[in-house]
Amino acid sequence: xxxxxxxKRLVTADEARATFAAAWSPRYEPETVxxxxxLGRVLAERVVSPEDLPPFRRSLMDGFACRATxxxxxxxxxxxxxxxxxxxxxxxxLGPGEAARVPTGGMLPENADVVVPxxxxxxxxxxxxxxxxxxxALTAGxxxxxxxxxxxxxxxxxxxxxxxxxxxxxALMGLGLVQVSVFRLPVVGILSTGxxxxxxxxxxxxxxxxxxxxxxxxxxxxxxxGVASRFGIVKDDPELLHAAAAAALAECDVxxxxxxxxxxxxxxxxxxxxxxxxxxxxxxxxxxxxxxxTIFAVCGGKPVFGxxxxxxxxxxxxxxxxxxxxxxxLLIADEPRTLTARLTEDLRSADGREDHVRxxxxxxxxxxxx
Amino acid sequence: xxxxxxxKRLVTADEARATFAAAWSPRYEPETVxxxxxLGRVLAERVVSPEDLPPFRRSLMDGFACRATxxxxxxxxxxxxxxxxxxxxxxxxLGPGEAARVPTGGMLPENADVVVPxxxxxxxxxxxxxxxxxxxALTAGxxxxxxxxxxxxxxxxxxxxxxxxxxxxxALMGLGLVQVSVFRLPVVGILSTGxxxxxxxxxxxxxxxxxxxxxxxxxxxxxxxGVASRFGIVKDDPELLHAAAAAALAECDVxxxxxxxxxxxxxxxxxxxxxxxxxxxxxxxxxxxxxxxTIFAVCGGKPVFGxxxxxxxxxxxxxxxxxxxxxxxLLIADEPRTLTARLTEDLRSADGREDHVRxxxxxxxxxxxx
Numbered sequence: 001x002x003x004x005x006x007x008k009r010l011v012t013a014d015e016a017r018a019t020f021a022a023a024w025s026p027r028y029e030p031e032t033v034x035x036x037x038x039l040g041r042v043l044a045e046r047v048v049s050p051e052d053l054p055p056f057r058r059s060l061m062d063g064f065a066c067r068a069t070x071x072x073x074x075x076x077x078x079x080x081x082x083x084x085x086x087x088x089x090x091x092x093x094l095g096p097g098e099a100a101r102v103p104t105g106g107m108l109p110e111n112a113d114v115v116v117p118x119x120x121x122x123x124x125x126x127x128x129x130x131x132x133x134x135x136x137a138l139t140a141g142x143x144x145x146x147x148x149x150x151x152x153x154x155x156x157x158x159x160x161x162x163x164x165x166x167x168x169x170x171a172l173m174g175l176g177l178v179q180v181s182v183f184r185l186p187v188v189g190i191l192s193t194g195x196x197x198x199x200x201x202x203x204x205x206x207x208x209x210x211x212x213x214x215x216x217x218x219x220x221x222x223x224x225x226g227v228a229s230r231f232g233i234v235k236d237d238p239e240l241l242h243a244a245a246a247a248a249l250a251e252c253d254v255x256x257x258x259x260x261x262x263x264x265x266x267x268x269x270x271x272x273x274x275x276x277x278x279x280x281x282x283x284x285x286x287x288x289x290x291x292x293x294t295i296f297a298v299c300g301g302k303p304v305f306g307x308x309x310x311x312x313x314x315x316x317x318x319x320x321x322x323x324x325x326x327x328x329x330l331l332i333a334d335e336p337r338t339l340t341a342r343l344t345e346d347l348r349s350a351d352g353r354e355d356h357v358r359x360x361x362x363x364x365x366x367x368x369x370x
Numbered sequence: 371x372x373x374x375x376x377x378k379r380l381v382t383a384d385e386a387r388a389t390f391a392a393a394w395s396p397r398y399e400p401e402t403v404x405x406x407x408x409l410g411r412v413l414a415e416r417v418v419s420p421e422d423l424p425p426f427r428r429s430l431m432d433g434f435a436c437r438a439t440x441x442x443x444x445x446x447x448x449x450x451x452x453x454x455x456x457x458x459x460x461x462x463x464l465g466p467g468e469a470a471r472v473p474t475g476g477m478l479p480e481n482a483d484v485v486v487p488x489x490x491x492x493x494x495x496x497x498x499x500x501x502x503x504x505x506x507a508l509t510a511g512x513x514x515x516x517x518x519x520x521x522x523x524x525x526x527x528x529x530x531x532x533x534x535x536x537x538x539x540x541a542l543m544g545l546g547l548v549q550v551s552v553f554r555l556p557v558v559g560i561l562s563t564g565x566x567x568x569x570x571x572x573x574x575x576x577x578x579x580x581x582x583x584x585x586x587x588x589x590x591x592x593x594x595x596g597v598a599s600r601f602g603i604v605k606d607d608p609e610l611l612h613a614a615a616a617a618a619l620a621e622c623d624v625x626x627x628x629x630x631x632x633x634x635x636x637x638x639x640x641x642x643x644x645x646x647x648x649x650x651x652x653x654x655x656x657x658x659x660x661x662x663x664t665i666f667a668v669c670g671g672k673p674v675f676g677x678x679x680x681x682x683x684x685x686x687x688x689x690x691x692x693x694x695x696x697x698x699x700l701l702i703a704d705e706p707r708t709l710t711a712r713l714t715e716d717l718r719s720a721d722g723r724e725d726h727v728r729x730x731x732x733x734x735x736x737x738x739x740x
Binding site: 171 | 388405406409410424425426430456457458460471472475476477516534535536537539540543544545546564565566567570572573574575576577578580581582583586587589590592593599606623628679680681685689703
């Protein structure tokens, strides 16, 4: 006998996900943000370099810039004809037998094609000038970085859809790209319903309970990298709830209505969602425990979920159904963490139903036990 | 021959870490924050429940509350003597053969010790009253949750040093604990030095470069969960730099001075750090590549680091030396991610020196290659 919920066949978790996936796919909208605030954001387009980096041939060491042909036989003494200050342009041009003192990061004079680290040199006096004795024969290109060696104008620095890491933020700032085009973060609206729910700041009169689900849901959204927006608590009144839900949906990319999805006389959530926009409710009732009364809907192109009110159910259904949708919107690879463990006691599940049971894990000599 | 840096023996990375660890250990200071903003924060003290949760015996189903002794033989018809509204107190007291309609989450009348889900009942007419026919024999305690079953007054809800997850945020809000005592997040000050460094917004004149390290460092701090505070760019002038560093250190828990730790004529960072407070510079020069000129210091109880200016060096030294200190301050278990791969080409390392080489990983049929 097919299992039913509200007179309809109860769908499996996978059927519910498939029905939803057939009706909705994410849109990725770009927005421009300061690069300094863009850690973890996903690039909306590839970034190409606006310039050569480094913009000039730089020394990688404190030492002496010279011509490799002059130091092929060592020791050799060169005349120090220039002293390149850090951060300054040099117009020195090295002739044969000449060297210039350069700091790490400093610009190399024309004709210099190698840098000898200061530790491999010794200052000497020569007639009428400062001299430096070079102790190590180095080949052209040592201890320097060529203009454009890191990146050249027009070269791709980062591909589209790349998630920015700390070094990327620095690299973009180094190129003067102080703004960057990234995908907008999804905003998830959370609306609590129920005559029995009071704000968390209040001491609930007997019979009522404090709102807690809107906070755990908001924190869960935040932990995935989305933006949560709580829209307060609304009474179980269809008109009030519809007005609040429509207003919330207008400001969000995803809307979660929490509580009131079961079959009590005041459960108005499914009807309210149906009125929010086409195609409306896709699934009402999923064969998992806890979480049976879950609603999947798409209203005006936006995912809308009705999640049950019990605190464990709401987190389980969020984890099973909403989190994968948010990961898709956030371009996070879906990696369920699974681990196989033996049970310390038997758990019985109704035929065909998925049961989600919270366990405590323990590593014993013979493996994991739950 | 012992390797030297600035005339002193170059210490190994492990020696540098050990010297630092002997001179400094983190202090954990509590602060009170709104619970709704406390995801990922670490509790400064254990949390005990200020009340019983649930505060009354609640139904877990929409159905009929009754006495288990009355439904040990089914079918049986009971008189419906009350209708408990959601979120309201009921003063009903069930006598033998009596039931009350209850919603999910609703308060149970006195003497009710079981809830029969509405699907397992049928409405019937009985003389002078509403009746309900019960189809399933259930034992006492089914489909309800006792007062204090989740948590009782004074019971520990979460231990000290627990990192708050989404469900914890909700649980605390459900207990009315809208504020929570957590450890303060470390603030890491970042000060860039160098006559050649210009702000990232500017087009650098030839010879100068844009600041990028302060942004990658700030993003790295942020990625670990710390708070980064950039203090701008200061010229290579000992007095200016000392004033800026002292002002920054006063506002931070950790200070990073970036660039200027090598041996060029303008490298004033070590001297500046030495003047910031006792014991001052502990290590100057570590036998790793890249990153040799790294400085470890403790000034007035706060870690101070001098990191080299080259963008790859600065991230490597942050990763090797600063990140472990921040993880310790943030109470994050130190888990270096390691993977063994074969090299596609030989890399030679000087005797005793740790070389840190960035590689591209590739999974081939015969394993990982770098």
